[in-house]
Amino acid sequence: MLDIKTASQLTIDDMLAARERIAPYIHRTPVLTSSYLNDLTGAELFFKCENFQKAGAFKVRGASNAVFGLSDEMAKRGVATHSSGNHALSLSYAAGRRGIPCHVVMPRTAPEAKKAAVRGYGGIITECEPSTTSREEVFARVQAETGAEFVHPYNDVRVIAGQATCSAELLEQTEGLDAVIAPIGGGGMVSGTCLTLSNLAPGVKIYAAEPEQADDAYRSFKAGHIIADDAPVTVADGLKVPLKENTWHFVSHNVTDILTASEQEIIDAMKLTWQRMKIVIEASCAVPLATILKNRETFVGKRVGVIITGGNVDLDTLPWIK
Amino acid sequence: MLDIKTASQLTIDDMLAARERIAPYIHRTPVLTSSYLNDLTGAELFFKCENFQKAGAFKVRGASNAVFGLSDEMAKRGVATHSSGNHALSLSYAAGRRGIPCHVVMPRTAPEAKKAAVRGYGGIITECEPSTTSREEVFARVQAETGAEFVHPYNDVRVIAGQATCSAELLEQTEGLDAVIAPIGGGGMVSGTCLTLSNLAPGVKIYAAEPEQADDAYRSFKAGHIIADDAPVTVADGLKVPLKENTWHFVSHNVTDILTASEQEIIDAMKLTWQRMKIVIEASCAVPLATILKNRETFVGKRVGVIITGGNVDLDTLPWIK
Numbered sequence: 001m002l003d004i005k006t007a008s009q010l011t012i013d014d015m016l017a018a019r020e021r022i023a024p025y026i027h028r029t030p031v032l033t034s035s036y037l038n039d040l041t042g043a044e045l046f047f048k049c050e051n052f053q054k055a056g057a058f059k060v061r062g063a064s065n066a067v068f069g070l071s072d073e074m075a076k077r078g079v080a081t082h083s084s085g086n087h088a089l090s091l092s093y094a095a096g097r098r099g100i101p102c103h104v105v106m107p108r109t110a111p112e113a114k115k116a117a118v119r120g121y122g123g124i125i126t127e128c129e130p131s132t133t134s135r136e137e138v139f140a141r142v143q144a145e146t147g148a149e150f151v152h153p154y155n156d157v158r159v160i161a162g163q164a165t166c167s168a169e170l171l172e173q174t175e176g177l178d179a180v181i182a183p184i185g186g187g188g189m190v191s192g193t194c195l196t197l198s199n200l201a202p203g204v205k206i207y208a209a210e211p212e213q214a215d216d217a218y219r220s221f222k223a224g225h226i227i228a229d230d231a232p233v234t235v236a237d238g239l240k241v242p243l244k245e246n247t248w249h250f251v252s253h254n255v256t257d258i259l260t261a262s263e264q265e266i267i268d269a270m271k272l273t274w275q276r277m278k279i280v281i282e283a284s285c286a287v288p289l290a291t292i293l294k295n296r297e298t299f300v301g302k303r304v305g306v307i308i309t310g311g312n313v314d315l316d317t318l319p320w321i322k
Numbered sequence: 323m324l325d326i327k328t329a330s331q332l333t334i335d336d337m338l339a340a341r342e343r344i345a346p347y348i349h350r351t352p353v354l355t356s357s358y359l360n361d362l363t364g365a366e367l368f369f370k371c372e373n374f375q376k377a378g379a380f381k382v383r384g385a386s387n388a389v390f391g392l393s394d395e396m397a398k399r400g401v402a403t404h405s406s407g408n409h410a411l412s413l414s415y416a417a418g419r420r421g422i423p424c425h426v427v428m429p430r431t432a433p434e435a436k437k438a439a440v441r442g443y444g445g446i447i448t449e450c451e452p453s454t455t456s457r458e459e460v461f462a463r464v465q466a467e468t469g470a471e472f473v474h475p476y477n478d479v480r481v482i483a484g485q486a487t488c489s490a491e492l493l494e495q496t497e498g499l500d501a502v503i504a505p506i507g508g509g510g511m512v513s514g515t516c517l518t519l520s521n522l523a524p525g526v527k528i529y530a531a532e533p534e535q536a537d538d539a540y541r542s543f544k545a546g547h548i549i550a551d552d553a554p555v556t557v558a559d560g561l562k563v564p565l566k567e568n569t570w571h572f573v574s575h576n577v578t579d580i581l582t583a584s585e586q587e588i589i590d591a592m593k594l595t596w597q598r599m600k601i602v603i604e605a606s607c608a609v610p611l612a613t614i615l616k617n618r619e620t621f622v623g624k625r626v627g628v629i630i631t632g633g634n635v636d637l638d639t640l641p642w643i644k
Contacts (some may be wrong), residue, residue: 030352032374051600261349271637276372278602278633311600313591321643 007249008190008301009198010157010201015164022064022162029166031173031305036276041292042300044172048176051281051311055093055121058166058189058309065162066151067094075100076142079147082128084110084118085238087153092123093098103148105139113314154188155244157255163192168200170305176214177204180305182285183233184208184217185239185257187247189309193252204305205256207298209287211236211266216303217243218258221251234261235319238310259298261290266317269293273308284318285309330423330569332479332520337486337514341535344484345387347419351375351488353627354493363614364622368496372488372631373603377415377443379408380488380511380631381475387484388473389416397422402470406432406440406452407560408632409475410581414445425470427461435636453640476510477566485514490522492627499526504532504541504629505611506580507561509569511596511631516576527578529620530610533558533588539565540580546585557585559642560606560632581620583612588639591615595630605641607631 004010030162040167050058052285060194078101081091088104093251095102104123107130115125128138143150151159154255166189167180178196197204210217214232228242243251251258261269268286270286273279287309292299323397326332331560342453354369372380387400403413410426417424426445429452438448450460473481487504488511504521506512510532518527536554542565550564565573573580583591592608595601607630614621614628619642 056600272600274637278378280596280600280602315596315640316643318637318640318643321638321640 004157004168007157007160007246010161010194010195014157015168015196016291018061018065018161019165019168020321021045021068022061022165023090025064025068025094026028026060027052028169029053029169032279033086034277035147035150036271037289042296043292045292046177046303046304046305048170048305048307049279051279051285051308053310055089056310056312057090058163058307059086059092060090061165061190062156062162062192063087063090063095065149066156066158067091067098067100068157068287070149076224077149079145079151080102080105080139080143081151081153081206081264082135083153084105084114088118088123089121089191089312091151092118092121096122103142103146105135106144106189107135117312129138148251153228153241154186154191155246157246157252160191160246163189164195165192166307167193167305168305169194171196171201172277174303174305177201177305178302179205179299181207181209181292182306182307183239183284183309184210184235184251185223185284186241187251188219189245189307190255191247191250193307194250198254206254208251208255208258209291210258210260211239212260212262214240215260217251218260220248221258222254224252236284236287238264239287259291259295261287261294265290265294271320280311281308281311282310284314324343324625326479327480329482329568331594332517333482336479336483337490337518340383340387340483341487341490342403344383344487347381347386347416348392349374350491353492354564354601355598356599359611364618365614366625367614368492368499368625368627369599370488370492370627370629371601373601373607373630375632377411378632378634379412380629381566382412382415382486383392383411384478384484384510384514385412385473386416386479388478388480389413389420389422391551396471399469399471400425401470401473402427402465402477403463403473404428405458405475405519406436406636409441410442410445411634412442412471414440418444421469423468425468427457427463428462429457439634475563476508476513477556477567477568478531481510482513482517482568482613485511486494486517487514488629489515489518489627493518493523496625496627499523499627501527501529502625502627502629503529503531503614505558505561505609506532506573506633507606508563509539509565509573509630512577513569513572515629520576528576530573530577530580531613532580532582533561534560534582534584537582539573542570542580543577543580558588558606558609560604561609563606577600581617583609583616587612593642601630602633602635603630604635605631612618
């Protein structure tokens with residue numbers, strides 16, 4: 001387990017330790033290319049396909065690093081989180097691999113499909129009312145009763161060190177990158193990318209891509225301090241959460257720029273990726289391609305790593321089918 | 323160009339020559355696995371992902387072998403076919419790479435999206451009325467006017483030798499296969515699979531998978547002679563065409579069995595593949611998984627190659643969304 005608590009103390013050794021720790025439980029995901037999308041953008045794009053990752057998303061890297069970094073004594077009390085998305089799936093998966101309980105606090109109004117997915121990975125759901133107050137109360141009670149270790153979806157150095165392993169693989173799989181771009185919500189993946197690239201490939205530019213309708217990271221980046229949105233609405237539902245101090249550290253120190261795209265641009269990029277690359281990706285991971293198409297001059301002629309963060313999509317309600 | 327005309331004259335050298343000939347124009351597609359689907363079926367499944375192939379389907383193998391096997395003199399008059407599916411795209415793609423014209427006769431009633439896709443790969447469309455008589459008349463006129471070489475979608479030894487390269491790759495990518503299963507429509511992919519496996523891995527069983535509602539190959543196989551359906555209706559729209567003499571040769575000599583699945587089983591297997599493997603596959607390529615799920619005892623404990631034939635799907639009309 002990492003003894004440190006703040007992002008500024010993280011070093012590349014934490015990423016390397018995470019990599020060794022989680023290797024048995026995750027996939028080394030492939031990097032795909034598309035000559036069609038290269039022609040369209042004028043860039044050379046290298047898609048790091050975390051949609052093929054265990055539990056369907058990169059979040060299993062950070063979750064596994066947190067779970068397998070626990071001492072045996074801490075581990076037996078289990079882990080806990082409040083999330084209805086990929087972090088809940090990933091933490092449940094990792095806890096299952098270690099054979100320990102994973103408690104997930106979810107609003108009772110969350111879609112049944114999401115609850116079923118968490119249960120499918122062995123997570124134990126405790127329902128709360130759909131309000132922050134209720135969530136915090138219920139979560140505190142679950143923690144008090146179980147002694148489970150809280151693993152935050154992104155504002156946790158163990159999680160950030162785990163996410164950092166993704167771009168370490170990408171660097172090995174793709175030579176001569178000029179830039180890497182990843183979607184930004186809470187900033188866990190972007191922070192991990194910063195940790196790895198700033199140490200191993202400091203010349204590589206780091207872009208974050210965000211929905212215009214949930215552009216708190218963009219506005220924070222321009223303002224120089226964290227600004228949180230109040231209940232943003234976007235098709236990229238993995239990207240609604242705000243930055244926190246540990247991810248803000250990396251965003252403010254290492255990110256080259258944050259680019260934004262409209263809802264329609266995100267949906268178009270998502271559909272184009274499905275159509276041309278034949279891969280199922282979440283709306284969130286289409287934001288980077290949407291911003292590359294929109295900011296052609298920034299990327300033309302460049303070798304660009306594009307992190308496809310996940311593939312957990314509700315196939316019954318696709319955003320381009322009304 | 324192959325001088326031979328009938329399937330019984332094809333040898334493994336024809337596959338090897340095809341492989342060398344088409345290598346610069348096609349992808350060596352990856353083989354993916356899914357621990358979820360392995361658990362579900364009790365088998366070890368190795369998905370050969372031709373949905374990631376150039377032009378989005380395995381058919382580019384056969385089309386490229388036909389196009390690049392032409393003498394310069396023949397090539398300059400171009401190639402021609404009648405198809406509104408993946409063969410038309412693939413032949414257009416291959417002709418474009420050789421810099422020769424590709425004439426495609428399509429019903430004027432074909433969806434605009436399919437016409438646009440053929441034109442996107444450089445194909446020259448001549449429209450006919452939606453009847454066999456009109457198609458044959460218009461096709462004869464196009465051939466007479468251009469001198470273009472007819473490349474049949476599957477009843478052509480050059481095409482079969484090209485499709486045969488797919489399972490040659492699969493054999494190299496996956497050790498110790500017990501069986502290979504592929505969807506069957508006209509039988510081009512299955513014939514190519516038979517050509518390669520019967521020569522290079524004669525112990526590997528060869529299964530063909532077919533929609534119940536277009537089960538002409540199944541009924542032919544049981545009857546011992548070709549039976550053609552009259553206008554079958556199935557969601558697996560690549561599998562509506564009947565066997566012809568060259569593909570019947572392989573089906574009748576080398577196929578272990580033909581298994582069928584209902585429309586709902588095909589749709590469920592398609593959605594399951596998208597959901598769990600995060601890949602976009604056509605309904606046609608879900609038929610093998612549907613039959614594996616249905617015939618558990620045949621495949622349990624076996625290492626099974628599953629050929630995912632293509633990924634060209636109309637994303638606006640998915641069969642599980644009404």
